[in-house]
Amino acid sequence: MKTPRLFPLAALIAAAALAGCSATASVTKPSEGGGPSTAESRHAVDASYQETLDRLYASNAGSRELVAKARGVLVFPRVISAGLVVGGAYGEGQLREHGRVEGYYRTTTGSLGWQIGAQSRALVFLFLTEDALQRFRDSHGWSGGVDASVALLTVGANGAIDANAAQAPVVAFVMTNAGIMAGATLQGTKVTRIDD
8 A cells, every 4th residue: 555645745735824824915926037926026025114124123122223223124024934844935025225125035945844834924134234235135045044144133031132143244033923033043044136
């Protein structure tokens, strides 16, 4: 008797879970021609950029000061992840420098291990030095946890941001609807520019 393979089953469940998320967040796939998937997708990213930062400020007052001194701010308002054994995540975001839109990016993550269901989160990357921002812009592919030194910021019991982590050239926040996510990781997260 043949045993069924798990990968096709996991892929079907992940697809169904992503389809079930459409009420809470729009999931789009990248188009072949570059740019965010559609003009509608680009507009959604534009509209959600400041809303995501406002949520960050509301969850931690110290984050506003870090954003203000950042050379570049990359915001992914909605990163949808889903899976069963094999998981994945996808989101589109925008990089701004001194308030000007400098480009659109996509993030993808793959993971193995026991996981079930789907969730949405937001990612905010702050490039605190000109050198770190330049290296990011010059790269064609950038992987968190592998070739990028990104300090994942957490908030302590007193509500303050970890001061040591905030000194890194690139820092990141991971947020859910409840606020800054504790115990998050960027391992396996890849960020690439969406060419115009």
